[in-house]
Every structure is written in C-alpha cells, then in structure tokens.
Amino acid sequence: MRSGRGQEIPLRLELRGITKRFGDLVANDHIDITVEPGEVHALLGENGAGKSTLMNQLYGLLPPDEGEILVNGEAKVFKSPRDAIAAGIGMVHQHFMLVPVFTVAENIALGAEEIRGGPLGILDRRRNRRDVLATSTKYGLPVDPDALVEDLPVGAQQRVEIVKALTRDVDLLILDEPTAVLTPQETDELLAVMRSLAETGKSIVFITHKLREVKAVADRITVIRRGRTVATAAPDTSEDELAALMVGREVSLEVSKTPAEPGREVLKISGLVVDDDRGVRAVDGVDLTVRAGEVLGIAGVQGNGQTELVEAIVGLRAIRTGVVELDNESLAGMSTKKILRSGVGYIPEDRSLDGVVKEFSVAENLVLDMYDRPPFGNAFKLNPKAINESAAERVTQFDIRTSSASATVGTLSGGNQQKVVVAREMSRPLRLMIASQPTRGVDVGSIEFIHSQIIHERDNGTAVLVVSSELDEVVGLADRIAVMYRGRILATVSPDMPREEIGLLMAGITGAEPAGEEEAE
Amino acid sequence: MSQVSTATVEDLTGVDAPDRFWNRERRLGAGVTIIGLVAAFIFGPLAESKTARFTLSTDATGAALSINGQLGTILFGLIAVVLGVVMLTGRAKRWQTLLLCLGIAAFVLSFLCWQVAGKFMPLVDTLSGSVEYALPLVLGALAGVLGERSGVVNVAIEGQFLMGAFGAALVGTLATSVWAGLISAMIGGLIIAAMLAVLAIKFLVDQVVVGTVLNLFALGITGFLYERLMQPNALKYNQPPQLPRWEIPGLADIPVLGPVLFHTNVLVWIALILVFVIHFALKGTRWGLRTRAVGEHPTAADTVGVRVRGLRYLNVMVGGLIAGAGGAYFTLVSTGAFNKNMTAGAGFIALAALIFGRWTPFGALGAALFFGFAQKLAYFLSVAGSPVPNQFLNMLPYIATIVAVAGLVGRVRAPAADGVPYVKS
Numbered sequence: 001m002r003s004g005r006g007q008e009i010p011l012r013l014e015l016r017g018i019t020k021r022f023g024d025l026v027a028n029d030h031i032d033i034t035v036e037p038g039e040v041h042a043l044l045g046e047n048g049a050g051k052s053t054l055m056n057q058l059y060g061l062l063p064p065d066e067g068e069i070l071v072n073g074e075a076k077v078f079k080s081p082r083d084a085i086a087a088g089i090g091m092v093h094q095h096f097m098l099v100p101v102f103t104v105a106e107n108i109a110l111g112a113e114e115i116r117g118g119p120l121g122i123l124d125r126r127r128n129r130r131d132v133l134a135t136s137t138k139y140g141l142p143v144d145p146d147a148l149v150e151d152l153p154v155g156a157q158q159r160v161e162i163v164k165a166l167t168r169d170v171d172l173l174i175l176d177e178p179t180a181v182l183t184p185q186e187t188d189e190l191l192a193v194m195r196s197l198a199e200t201g202k203s204i205v206f207i208t209h210k211l212r213e214v215k216a217v218a219d220r221i222t223v224i225r226r227g228r229t230v231a232t233a234a235p236d237t238s239e240d241e242l243a244a245l246m247v248g249r250e251v252s253l254e255v256s257k258t259p260a261e262p263g264r265e266v267l268k269i270s271g272l273v274v275d276d277d278r279g280v281r282a283v284d285g286v287d288l289t290v291r292a293g294e295v296l297g298i299a300g301v302q303g304n305g306q307t308e309l310v311e312a313i314v315g316l317r318a319i320r321t322g323v324v325e326l327d328n329e330s331l332a333g334m335s336t337k338k339i340l341r342s343g344v345g346y347i348p349e350d351r352s353l354d355g356v357v358k359e360f361s362v363a364e365n366l367v368l369d370m371y372d373r374p375p376f377g378n379a380f381k382l383n384p385k386a387i388n389e390s391a392a393e394r395v396t397q398f399d400i401r402t403s404s405a406s407a408t409v410g411t412l413s414g415g416n417q418q419k420v421v422v423a424r425e426m427s428r429p430l431r432l433m434i435a436s437q438p439t440r441g442v443d444v445g446s447i448e449f450i451h452s453q454i455i456h457e458r459d460n461g462t463a464v465l466v467v468s469s470e471l472d473e474v475v476g477l478a479d480r481i482a483v484m485y486r487g488r489i490l491a492t493v494s495p496d497m498p499r500e501e502i503g504l505l506m507a508g509i510t511g512a513e514p515a516g517e518e519e520a521e
Numbered sequence: 522m523s524q525v526s527t528a529t530v531e532d533l534t535g536v537d538a539p540d541r542f543w544n545r546e547r548r549l550g551a552g553v554t555i556i557g558l559v560a561a562f563i564f565g566p567l568a569e570s571k572t573a574r575f576t577l578s579t580d581a582t583g584a585a586l587s588i589n590g591q592l593g594t595i596l597f598g599l600i601a602v603v604l605g606v607v608m609l610t611g612r613a614k615r616w617q618t619l620l621l622c623l624g625i626a627a628f629v630l631s632f633l634c635w636q637v638a639g640k641f642m643p644l645v646d647t648l649s650g651s652v653e654y655a656l657p658l659v660l661g662a663l664a665g666v667l668g669e670r671s672g673v674v675n676v677a678i679e680g681q682f683l684m685g686a687f688g689a690a691l692v693g694t695l696a697t698s699v700w701a702g703l704i705s706a707m708i709g710g711l712i713i714a715a716m717l718a719v720l721a722i723k724f725l726v727d728q729v730v731v732g733t734v735l736n737l738f739a740l741g742i743t744g745f746l747y748e749r750l751m752q753p754n755a756l757k758y759n760q761p762p763q764l765p766r767w768e769i770p771g772l773a774d775i776p777v778l779g780p781v782l783f784h785t786n787v788l789v790w791i792a793l794i795l796v797f798v799i800h801f802a803l804k805g806t807r808w809g810l811r812t813r814a815v816g817e818h819p820t821a822a823d824t825v826g827v828r829v830r831g832l833r834y835l836n837v838m839v840g841g842l843i844a845g846a847g848g849a850y851f852t853l854v855s856t857g858a859f860n861k862n863m864t865a866g867a868g869f870i871a872l873a874a875l876i877f878g879r880w881t882p883f884g885a886l887g888a889a890l891f892f893g894f895a896q897k898l899a900y901f902l903s904v905a906g907s908p909v910p911n912q913f914l915n916m917l918p919y920i921a922t923i924v925a926v927a928g929l930v931g932r933v934r935a936p937a938a939d940g941v942p943y944v945k946s
Contacts, residue, residue, distance in 0.1 A: 061824070061945070082826030097821035099814050100937075110814050111825030113807045121807035164825075 011171035018067035027053040029227040042218035050227040060084040090165030091174040100150035155186040172203040184503030247444040255476035263292035266463035272322035274312040282308035284487035290463040297478025298467040305487035343431035355421040358410035363391035398423035415446030550608025553624035560631035561598025568594040571639035579646040590638020597631035649781045655893025660847030661871025662885035664840035671836040672816040674940040676732025679868025680739030684709030685848020687743040690859035693761030710845020718837040725942040800882040816936035819943040895921035
C-alpha cells in the first residue's frame with residue numbers, strides 16, 4: 001500500500017494564512033510558510049508559540065479554521081493523517097507514535113501493511129521486513145526490524161520513527177522537537193541525518209526551540225511568536241538575535257550569578273537504591289551531598305533515575321536501601337508532608353500532575369502546603385481572608401500573570417502555573433530546595449524569572465538540587481554538576497567542563513573505562 | 522506477542538532483584554506445597570480405603586482406571602508436595618507454569634480419589650459436561666478478547682448472555698426453528714454491544730459503569746418480559762427447540778475425546794473454530810495488527826491512518842454477536858426454556874476467564890475449561906453424595922475463579938489502552 005505517487009517530483013509546500021483558534025485563544029494567526037524541495041526549514045519558537053498546532057494541521061490531525069495548504073501549487077485538504085501521507089507528508093512526533101509491544105517491523109508496517117490473501121488481509125511479514133531493511137540501508141538509518149520497540153533506547157526509537165515515515169515514500173518530513181529526549185551525541189547524529197536526507201531531495205521541517213541546533217542544520221529559519229510568523233531568518237543570524245525574535249525582546253541567555261559560598265552539608269545521600277513503578281531498579285547506589293548556599297545540578301537524559309531519586313528524597317517513593325539525611329536527620333519513612341514542612345521545597349517535574357490542582361484557584365493552590373496551619377487555617381477550617389491577602393501579595397511578588405487570585409490555575413499559561421508552584425514552595429522557610437525540570441514547558445520570560453528565584457534562594461543559604469534534562473539549564477544554574485546515567489552518578493564535574501565531555505558522560509561514556517560493561521541490560 | 526514481552530519484563534526483574542527471596546515462583550511453590558500437604562494428610566486419612574473407579578464412559582460400565590481411594594489421595598497429595606518443593610528451590614524457573622499446572626492437577630486428582638473412593642466417576646460424562654459448561658464462557662470470553670484487545674472493556678458480557686438467551690427462547694419458540702433462535706440470540710447480544718459501543722466510544726462514558734448499567738438493563742427488560750409475556754404463556758413463547766447433537770462419523774469413535782468433542786452440538790464446534798480463527802487473525806492479519814495497535818497505543822494508530830473508533834465499533838459489535846451466541850447455550854442447549862436471571866453470573870466468570878487467559882483466545886479457552894470443570898465437578902459431587910455440604914460444592918466454580926484470577930494470573934499486562942476512550946487532541 002504505497003502512496004502511489006511518483007517519487008521523482010520534488011515537493012514544494014506552501015502554507016497560506018493558516019489560522020487556528022481554540023476558544024478565545026488564537027493559536028495560529030495567519031501563518032505563511034514556504035518550504036522548498038531539499039531544504040531544512042527550521043520552525044523556531046518558544047513552547048506554546050503555536051508550532052505544534054501548525055504542524056498538526058499540516059498533518060491532518062487538526063482542521064485549520066482559515067487558510068490553505070498547497071502542495072506543488074495545488075490546494076489540499078487533509079482530513080486525517082492518511083491524506084497527509086498520501087500527499088507525501090510524514091511526521092515524527094515529539095512523543096513517539098510507536099506501539100511499545102510491537103516489533104520495529106510491525107510498527108513500520110502498521111497502517112501500510114503489505115498483505116496477501118486478498119480480502120482476508122494476511123500480513124506479508126517477509127515483504128514488510130524487506131521494505132524496512134531497504135529503507136534502512138538506502139538512507140543509512142540502521143534499525144533491527146525484529147527488535148521490540150520497548151527494548152530500544154530512545155535514539156533508536158527515533159530512527160524507527162524516521163524509517164517509518166520514509167517507508168511511506170514521503171517527500172517532506174516534519175520533525176517535532178526531535179532532540180528533546182536525545183543526548184548531545186545522538187542529537188549531532190540526528191542533525192547529520194537531516195542534512196543527508198535534504199541532500200537526497202527531501203524537505204524537512206524542523207521544529208525546535210533550541211538555537212544551537214537551528215544554527216547547525218537549517219537552511220532557513222521561520223520564527224513564530226504567539227501564533228504569528230515574526231521573521232524568516234538565515235542561519236547566520238546570531239543566537240542573540242534569534243532569541244530576541246523568538247521572545248520579542250532582548251533576553252539574557254546566561255544565568256547571572258556570583259560564585260557560590262558553600263556552607264554546611266544539608267542533604268546527604270549515601271548508597272541510595274530505589275525501584276521504579278515496575279519494580280525495576282531505577283536508582284542504583286547514589287551518593288550525593290548538597291551544601292547550604294550551592295546549587296547541585298543533576299544532568300542526564302530523561303529516564304535515568306532522576307525522577308525516582310527526587311521522589312525518594314521527598315518521600316513519594318519507598319527507599320529500598322541507603323541513607324537520605326537532612327542536616328544529619330534521616331528522612332527515611334517520614335511522610336511527604338512532614339518532609340516538606342521540615343524545610344524542603346519541591347518543584348515537581350510534572351506540574352499539572354503533581355504541582356498544582358488545575359481546578360483550584362491561584363489562592364488555593366498557593367496554600368496547598370500550609371492550609372491547616374495558622375494564619376491560613378487550622379485542623380477544622382480555613383481562613384479565607386488570610387489566604388486571599390497572602391495570595392494577592394505573592395501574585396505581585398512572583399509576577400504571576402492572572403486576571404485575579406481567584407481565577408482557576410487551569411486558565412493560566414504554563415509559565416504562570418509554574419510561578420504559582422515556585423511561589424508556594426519558596427514561601428516556607430527552606431533548608432533544601434529541589435527543583436525538578438523547573439522550566440519545562442515554560443516561556444523564556446518566565447524561565448529567566450524562575451532561574452533568578454532559584455539563584456536568590458541559593459544566595460539566602462538554601463541548599464538547592466536542580467534536576468533537568470536540558471543541559472544548558474543545568475550548566476547555567478549549577479555550581480557543581482552530577483551526571484546521572486542508568487541510576488548511578490557517573491561523575492561530579494564543574495559547570496566549566498566542555499559541553500561535549502558532559503554529553504559523553506550523559507551517554508554513559510566515562511573515558512576511564514571501556515563502555516562495554518553495561519551490556520548486561 | 523504479549524507473552525514474549527511479559528517474559529522479557531520478568532527476566533529483567535529476575536536480573537535486577539536477585540536478593541528478593543519470596544519471589545513469585547517461591548510463593549507459588551509454597552502454595553502448592555501447602556495444598557499438597559492438606560491433600561495428603563487431611564484428605565488422606567478421611568478417604569475410605571476402597572477402590573475408586575474412573576470409567577471411560579458415561580456410566581459405570583466399560584473399561585475403567587481404578588485405584589485404591591486412600592492410596593490415591595495420599596499419593597497425589599505427595600506428588601503435589603514434591604512439585605511444590607521443586608518450585609521452592611527456585612531452580613526451575615523455566616518450568617514454573619508447567620509445575621504449577623501439574624501441582625494443581627495432582628491436588629485435584631487427590632481430591633477426586635477421596636471423593637470417588639468406593640464409587641465411580643464416568644470420565645466421558647465429566648469431560649463432556651465440563652466442555653458444555655465451558656461453552657458459554659469461551660464465547661463470552663472471546664467477545665471480551667475482541668473488545669479489550671481493541672481497547673474497550675466489556676463488562677456487559679452477562680447482559681449479552683441474558684439478551685441472547687431470551688432472544689433465542691422467544692424467537693426460537695415463535696418460529697419453531699432452533700436456527701432462528703440462534704440468530705436472534707446473536708442479535709440480542711449485538712443490541713447490548715451496540716449500546717456499549719456508542720456510549721463508551723462516542724459518548725466516552727466510563728466503560729465499567731456502562732457495562733454494569735447494561736447488565737442491569739438486560740436483567741430488567743428480560744425479567745419483565747419473562748414475567749409478563751413468557752410465564753403466563755409458556756407454551757406459546759417459551760418452549761424453544763433444542764440444538765441437535767451431531768456426530769462426526771469416525772472421529773466420534775476415538776475413546777474419551779471422541780464422544781466429548783465429536784458427538785455434540787454445533788455451538789461447541791463454532792466456539793473451537795472461533796478460538797483458532799481469532800488467535801490467528803489477531804496474530805497474522807492486517808485486522809489483527811491494527812486491532813492490537815488500537816488497543817495499545819491508539820494515537821500511534823491514528824497517526825498512520827488507522828480508523829481507531831471504527832475498528833473499536835467493529836470489534837465490540839462482532840463480540841456482541843459471539844457473546845449472544847454464548848447466551849443461546851442457556852436456552853437452546855442447557856435448560857430448554859428461559860428463566861429470570863438464568864445466567865447467574867456466568868458472564869462475569871467469562872470476564873474472569875478472559876483475564877485469567879491473559880486476553881488471548883487460547884488462554885480464554887483454557888480458563889473456560891478450567892471453570893467449566895469446576896462447575897461440572899460441583900454438580901457431579903452433589904449428585905454422587907459427597908460428604909461435603911452441597912452449598913460448599915456450589916461455591917466451587919466461584920472459588921476456583923477467585924483463586925485463579927487473584928493468585929495464579931500473576932504478572933499480566935492488559936492492553937495498554939484498555940478502557941481508555943480515544944479522544945483526538
């Protein structure tokens with residue numbers, strides 16, 4: 001079931017006046033973009049600028065309210081991804097669209113199965129497999145057709161996604177935030193793949209908010225801000241200029257801070273072992289110390305035990321063995337409530353799941369930690385007056401952009417929701433502050449603010465633990481960096497260490513010993 | 522497919538947590554050892570030292586396997602103990618499932634020797650009875666397999682059974698045709714399935730709640746029509762013809778299995794064929810691949826152009842037809858007339874068979890046979906005058922269900938999107 005299009009005609013895509021509204025919010029406001037054949041076209045914009053919405057319309061997942069999509073000059077209406085694929089457009093989603101319990105070949109075949117036996121539709125696995133291998137060799141993207149997807153590392157899963165699109169003979173490939181889950185080395189490999197695909201005549205739309213990658217690979221850059229195209233730039237535009245276009249004003253990419261003055265050891269972890277939800281070991285003997293007045297950053301690709309480590313510290317996850325001490329007092333077995341009230345601030349990685357109650361107002365969310373303590377209330381009732389006064393104060397202090405403190409948190413933007421979490425967690429007297437992915441899904445303006453708050457907390461003598469899968473963020477904030485890989489701290493390094501070396505560590509390559517020892521898994 | 526991945530997960534845990542002594546195998550081993558000890562040292566002394574005869578026919582005549590009742594009870598009990606101890610050593614991980622099955626079989630045999638001592642048990646009758654009791658369970662569980670592999674939880678099997686049983690009785694009587702009855706039974710199941718599909722897939726109502734409501738609906742409407750229509754005019758409305766028993770010449774002469782499988786009603790063959798067909802279709806056809814994709818990761822399926830909702834509708838509806846045919850068993854094979862709430866929870870046991878069978882057709886078949894055997898055994902023992910009180914014997918199928926689902930299923934992985942409605946973002 002190939003798309004049946006002639007493969008040789010290069011594809012030229014034009015979006016004219018695409019507009020998409022969700023209620024009052026205009027996600028895309030008359031966007032015009034042209035993608036030439038063989039071009040890597042970067043779509044640069046902050047989280048929430050409307051890039052993914054735009055691409056979902058192009059891929060037939062969302063109908064546009066206005067505007068047209070032209071493929072080789074011909075107006076097309078995509079009612080479903082099926083139509084988009086038939087027109088030669090493929091997409092690699094930010095969250096992989098792969099069935100974990102299927103093999104690579106099955107995932108690639110799905111929706112375009114080679115069949116025999118006519119109406120019975122019996123799968124022709126041999127032909128499917130052969131197609132996969134053919135695409136894989138043709139484009140130099142090695143995949144094992146018989147491997148189960150869930151057993152593959154993310155980088156390999158992404159190759160499967162790309163092969164999946166290419167097997168369908170697409171001529172234009174949309175890559176939505178493809179580097180978010182990759183190590184720096186895997187990212188470089190992907191950028192090389194993008195270049196070589198472009199050389200074979202395929203067009204690529206590369207969605208990202210990372211300036212470095214855009215500059216490395218793009219032929220042209222379209223910058224989107226708040227649903228509008230603000231500029232089309234050449235790749236030799238400087239990073240500062242691009243950032244300014246993206247955010248709409250000059251931003252400082254560097255986090256400004258003075259050298260740390262570390263004091264006593266506040267958090268001490270030794271030999272910590274923690275299991276994940278499936279009972280598989282996630283944290284495998286971690287030793288860490290965080291001192292008062294310093295930021296310890298944990299760098300690592302997502303899913304290497306960072307989540308479980310943080311959850312174990314704040315008492316959300318059982319400790320198998322090992323010691324976690326706050327000022328020499330063991331936290332093991334204490335309830336999360338008790339741990340937080342003994343002076344631990346916690347910004348969870350998934351804001352909407354663990355950080356805020358979206359249906360509650362801003363004021364209510366701001367007292368989730370202290371609602372049963374004076375002045376906000378006692379064991380039997382709340383004190384609305386004190387709650388509202390404190391909320392009004394903190395809304396100003398933390399620059400939370402909301403219509404009022406009684407608005408529900410769900411109506412706020414991601415950045416402002418995060419500021420609610422930060423405001424709540426930093427209002428208690430703290431000894432230890434844990435910030436897990438503190439700026440995920442947050443606009444650049446809020447990132448700056450949150451970073452400065454974290455540094456402010458450090459300067460007040462709090463021990464700060466920052467966990468982030470964005471290496472730039474860790475490097476910017478941390479005074480020391482611990483690199484986590486497969487549940488272990490591979491090394492603790494200075495933020496001045498070259499990015500590439502930290503990247504190698506994130507990929508589990510320590511240099512001191514050969515990389516073969518982890519093969520047991 | 523799913524077995525493969527489950528095994529992978531277990532292997533991983535095995536590697537990662539070697540220090541956990543009471544792992545699953547040892548817990549199960551301890552369980553088998555304990556029931557073996559119970560069998561050998563409690564059933565054993567209670568058993569009479571008389572011959573227990575297991576005849577290879579439907580009555581007391583013909584060739585038989587004989588053993589001294591007390592000896593058999595203790596012997597099989599000890600076999601269970603040995604198997605349990607082997608599992609306890611933790612060295613037979615690969616054979617875990619086989620050992621477990623053998624252990625349970627030994628326990629059951631020990632129990633039978635105790636009960637049959639001094640009497641006889643007709644094996645053919647027991648087996649064909651088990652198959653017959655298992656018949657609606659297989660069909661119901663297959664309906665569940667179709668729905669749940671595509672991501673729709675079907676708690677309404679019980680309701681589909683009831684509607685099927687009712688439709689078969691009513692239309693079968695009116696048309697004086699057993700085939701018309703069978704077809705109406707399927708339509709009865711389809712009606713419930715259609716309601717389930719629309720409410721769960723289109724209106725996104727919680728699937729367990731919808732299923733429960735539909736069960737109550739089926740119970741209410743069939744109960745009402747039974748009391749108002751059938752009961753006053755049983756001759757006119759509630760005397761359906763019975764499914765004929767057909768014999769396949771030659772095959773029916775095979776000892777024991779022949780009469781059980783090849784001299785029986787056509788529904789048994791339909792069920793067995795469906796087990797094979799659905800198994801191979803799920804594994805090897807485009808429909809199967811897409812069904813599994815939709816049940817595991819509907820968004821992924823959608824982005825490659827698979828119609829998620831359409832496929833779910835199709836599967837739930839076909840499941841309804843199958844479960845309806847399962848309902849026909851109650852009126853066209855088993856009792857010969859409709860009765861209020863006559864399915865008595867069989868739909869829920871079918872649901873248990875589906876889970877015990879790990880969402881696979883052959884697993885469902887095995888589980889259904891197990892439950893069917895428990896049911897037949899309870900019936901046999903109460904007729905044979907067992908010292909165990911009747912009420913306890915009647916609990917047997919349900920206890921077997923609970924033990925099976927709670928204790929023996931172990932690590933199972935339901936389809937990842939089972940019960941999760943698909944909403945386009």
